[in-house]
Every structure is written in structure tokens, then in C-alpha cells.
Amino acid sequence: MMVSNPKGVQACFLIWRRVTLAVSLIIAGAMHGRAQDVAAGRHLAETWCAGCHMVAPDATRSPNDAIPSFAAIAQMPSTTMSSLNAFLQSPHPPMPDLKLSRTEISDISAYILSLRPR
Numbered sequence: 001m002m003v004s005n006p007k008g009v010q011a012c013f014l015i016w017r018r019v020t021l022a023v024s025l026i027i028a029g030a031m032h033g034r035a036q037d038v039a040a041g042r043h044l045a046e047t048w049c050a051g052c053h054m055v056a057p058d059a060t061r062s063p064n065d066a067i068p069s070f071a072a073i074a075q076m077p078s079t080t081m082s083s084l085n086a087f088l089q090s091p092h093p094p095m096p097d098l099k100l101s102r103t104e105i106s107d108i109s110a111y112i113l114s115l116r117p118r
């Protein structure tokens with residue numbers, strides 16, 4: 001009695017299909033959301049930060065050699081989403097107090113972290 005219950009097999013297959021569909025929707029949604037954040041963050045960074053920091057990963061000339069590039073910041077082991085969020089929430093001279101919103105801060109942080117080599 002190996003293939004005793006074809007209905008059961010079919011139901012099982014349908015449930016599996018639903019699970020895989022749900023999982024792929026979640027992944028697609030997460031990737032979509034993230035891609036938007038990173039793109040928005042890059043735009044914000046180019047607007048507000050590029051005067052001092054090397055923002056783009058392929059930039060070759062730093063506006064100021066004493067200021068770390070975003071790629072270099074991304075590579076520091078201490079850099080995390082929460083360290084960036086905390087850093088960007090409080091002004092620190094000579095960085096101007098840009099009064100970034102929470103969304104802007106998390107977008108910029110996502111952009112900086114996207115520069116981390118994997």
C-alpha cells in the first residue's frame with residue numbers, strides 16, 4: 001500500500017504550493033522595499049552628504065581626504081544599522097545638523113550598508 005491516498009497527496013501538494021507562493025511574495029516584497037530605501041538613501045546622500053563624504057562606491061576623488069568615504073564607513077566592523085541610526089540622529093560638528101527624518105535616516109543607513117562588500 002504505497003500510493004494509497006491520491007487525494008491526500010494532492011492536498012499536500014496544494015498546501016506546499018501555497019507555502020512557496022507566500023514565501024516568494026514575502027521575499028519579493030522585502031527586496032522591493034529595500035531597493036527603494038537604498039535608492040532613496042543614495043539620492044539623499046548625494047544631496048546632503050557628498051559635499052564632504054565620498055558617497056558613490058565608484059567615486060575616485062574624495063571631497064576631503066580627512067573624511068571617511070561611505071564605502072569605508074560601510075566596511076568598518078562597528079558599522080551597523082543601529083549605529084548609523086544613532087549617529088545620524090544627533091548632530092556632531094563639523095557635520096551640520098541636517099534634521100533628517102527617521103525615514104531619511106534609515107534610507108541613508110540602508111544605502112551606506114549596501115556598500116558593504118559581501
Ligand code: HEC
Pocket residue numbers: 044045048049050051052053066067068073084087088092093094095096098108
Ligand atoms: C560638512 C561636512 C560633512 C557633511 C556635509 C557630512 N559629513 Fe559625515 N562626517 C564629517 C566628518 C568631518 C566626519 C568625521 C567626524 C568624526 O570622526 O567625528 C564625519 C563622520 C561621519 C560618519 C561616522 C564615521 C565613523 O567614523 O563612524 C558617518 C556615518 C557620517 N559622517 C555620515 C554622514 C551622512 C549620512 C551625511 C549626510 C546626511 C554626512 N555625513 C554629511 C563631515 C561631514
